[in-house]
Structures are given as structure tokens and as C-alpha cells.
Amino acid sequence: MSRDDATTNETAESIETDAHADDDAHTDDSGSSVLESAAPDASPAVVAARADDDLPDTAEIRDLAAAAGYAVVGEVTQRRREDPTYDLGRGKAEDLMRLAAETDAEAVVYDGSLSPGQTFSLGDLLPTGTAVIDRPRLVLELFADAADSRAANRQLELARLRYELPRLREAIARDSGEDVRLRPEGDSRVLDVEKRIESAERALDEIADDRAGRRAERRDAGFDLVALAGYTNAGKSALARRLADESDDPEFGDEAAPRDADLTDASEGGPADGDGALAVADRPFETLATTTRRATVGGRRALVTDTVGFLDGLPHEAVRSFRTTIDAIRAADCALLVADASDDPADLRRKLRASLSAIEATEGPVIPVLSKADEVGPDGLAAAVAAYEGAVADLDPRGAPVVNALRSPIPVSVRDGTGLGDLADAVADALPTATASVEAPNGGAAQAALSWAYDRGVVADVGYGSETIAVELAGRPAVVAEAERRLAGGERDRGEGGRVDGERDRGEGDDGGPSGGQDHA
């Protein structure tokens, strides 16, 4: 059945084997067909999806399933409103059961969040041994294979426990029937999971506190914090590599980076939180932990943090579990929201909406980056900008105040260098900046202060008079104020920065945390 045929009537639905491998498929009597070639080590799975208004597009769930090690051997899709029992309508769920049996599927990969009740009902309907993997569970499986740092493991554990808890409650309630002794509340297994959730939350709080402390230290050392955010596979890591001071990117042909260029988050106890590798690949969730590297952006000394990608269709709880990513984006002095300009505009809009909803709010400005600009012509770029504007219009600023922090979108290609200069200018413009002019008697003290200021990247110009030096300072407000104090002999108190001009000064405190007041375009 072709997709066009299927969409011609109101209850359009379809059952197919792998549409991308039609050559290998034969059609049987029931209208479903069987795919005969699957990777030998991959588990056969049938993909199922339902959408309210249109026949669902299964490209993304297929990619995710493949990345998690499934070979998609068939597909069942339906346009229909949600059914409370199976999500799919009963007839369609029975079709799914038959197709799963026919293909010996080890799993049904469901493109959506199933309630615990729906998961169990579908599991009961499917052949024994066919697992029900909904979208959030698929993501947990993907991460389970690769999480190898303390933070990533804790986040994964928390997401998994939050996912399991309502399902455990449902299982106990189902077993109990009329038996009042078997009630989920008070059941030792439920209490145990609740306890483990609390402990995982506490552990993550500690990691988050450590990271906040480290952000403050890095700001005190004069660094601007720039975070790369965006949907999975948008091109974040490729851009992070490009911005990093010395790139070791084999794909884009730059020279190798010495390891000490990486600012590892080694105290997290694992390599994935900052081994500096910044892996780039055309698959979802290549990056599973945040990584921070030094960069010079628009003349500013910055630390660029690459983050874990967002994904549409995950419950809020699951997204919240990935705190290190969310925190890094929210607390950055400037975040770059990377979106793939070569995506179909409807997909681009959906992915941007999902990313912005997950971010919710930031402390600093957000620069939208339309990546992979080399893959689209001027019309494609215009369509991407329109999709971006559509996504912003879709969101309510009360629920997602981040939309008020957005600057103008910038098309960028890491491959051919398009837009990188514009991006650097935009970042420099978005970062909190103060300027000051100081004249100090030339001597050992002034030279020491000057060297301190150089180390923190805030010296814009130095003029030598016969007995004085005139220093122009520009950079992070707190650092400029401190440099000015040191140059002036350290007599004045910190707060009385005197001639700090304070353009776009965000009133940054000594802890380096921006405290509001920034102007958003």
C-alpha cells in the first residue's frame, strides 16, 4: 500500500514491511509483507506509529531503532485519534500482532509515549516474547549502551527509574485483582524504586552543584561560557570542533589538537564528560555527555560546551533527567541553538519547537544557528528561516520564555566556512561586556596587573607614555572591574569600578553569575 493511497480516506492506515527495502519484500494475502534481509546481529523489530491528523512519518523512529540495534522488518501506521487501550485502534493493534508473529519480531518499536496500561495491553496482545519498546524506552536503551561517565550514568539511572515507576505500579495493580494486600502504594518494590529515585536525584544535585561551582571558577578566570544546544544530529559537535581553539577534526581537515587544549570534566569520573573527542557522526545521540573546550570566539576567550541532543516526543520527566545538558545551556553566557537547515522545513520546525520547549528559559541570549548551509540553496535557506520563525510563533513565551532571548538566526556551514565570521560577531555582541580606560604609573605593580589582565583576555589596547601606561580594557564586566582595580593600584574597592563604561553590562557579581538585565534583540 503506498502512502498516497493510504491517505485518501479518513481512517487512513497502513501496514508495510520496510518501505526502504521493497526489493526484498514480498506481499502476502493480508496486505502486509515480509522483509527477508536483516543484519545478522540486529534484533528484528516492527515499527508502529499513529498520528491524529496525518499518516505518521516513521523516518526518525527508524533511525533511532537502527541506532539502538534493531533491524526494522515491518511497519504499521495509522491516522486516527488515540485509543485508550492500545493507542492504535483495536483492529490495527491486531494487524500489528499478526505482523510481529509473521516476522518473528523481537520487539515492537512504538513511535510515541505509551501509558503503562497501554504498554501492558499491547504486550498481552503481541506474541509471547515480543517486547514493547516505546519512544522513551528506546532512548533509554540507546543511552544504556554508551553512558560511561558518572554524570551520564546517574542521569540514565534517574530517567530509567522515572520511566519504570508508573509501569511497576501498573504491574502490581494488574496482579492484585481484588486482592487488597497487593496495592502499589506501600509495596516494597515501589518504595525501593522511590528511594532510588531520591538517591539518584541527590547524586545529580551534587554533580550539578559541582558544575555550577566550576562555571563560577571559569568565569572568574575570565572565560565566557558558550553552550551549543539543539536537536540530535543537528551538527552541534561539528560546530564545537570548528570553534575549538585547536581542532582535531579529521572530517573537516584541521590540524590535530593537543589534549591539553581540552578542558575535561575529569572530576566527573569518566571520560565521556569531557575527553575532548567531540565525536561527529550522522546518527542520533552520538554525543551522550557534555564536553567543554577552549575557544576564541569574536576575540573573546570562551569555553564552548557541547551538549546532548534533544529529541521530540519524550516526557518532560525524561528530559529533566538530562540535567547537565539543560543546566549548561541555561547557565551559559550565550547559547547557540543549532538547527539543521537541510532538514525538511516541517521537521525543522518540529525539532526547533521540541528543543526550545526543553530549554524553556535561559539566563543569557540565544543565537539560532542554521547549520549545514552548504547543503541548501537560497530558497532552502529562506524556507529554513521561515520554519524557524514558525517554531517560535508556535510557542507561548509564558511556557517557554527562551523565545524572548532569541537573536537573529545565522546560516552557518562548518564544511565550507559560511557564516562563521557572522556567528563570531554575533557571539561577541551577545556576551556580557564592559569597557574601561585606565592610566597607571608604569612600574612593577602596573606590569603585574597588566599581565593579570592579559591572562584573562581583557586587554584591548596599551599605550606607553613616559611614566605611565594607558590601558583599554574590554571583556567580562567582573574581570574588567578587577583588572581596573589592580591597575589603579588595588586601593579602590571592587564595587567602585570608576570608569567602567558598562556597555551591555549585565551587572555581573563576583561569583561571575549573570544577574539579569541583558538586552535581547
Ligand SMILES: Nc1nc2c(ncn2[C@@H]2O[C@H](COP(=O)(O)OP(=O)(O)OP(=O)(O)O)[C@@H](O)[C@H]2O)c(=O)[nH]1
Ligand atoms: N554538509 C554538512 N554536514 C554537516 C555540517 N555540520 C555537521 N554535519 C554533519 O551532520 C552530522 C551530525 O553532526 P554532529 O556534529 O555529530 O551532530 P550533533 O548535533 O552533535 O549530533 P548528536 O551528538 O548525535 O546529538 C554529521 O554527519 C556531520 O558530518 C555542515 O556544516 N555541513
Ligand SMILES: [Mg+2]
Ligand atoms: Mg554531538
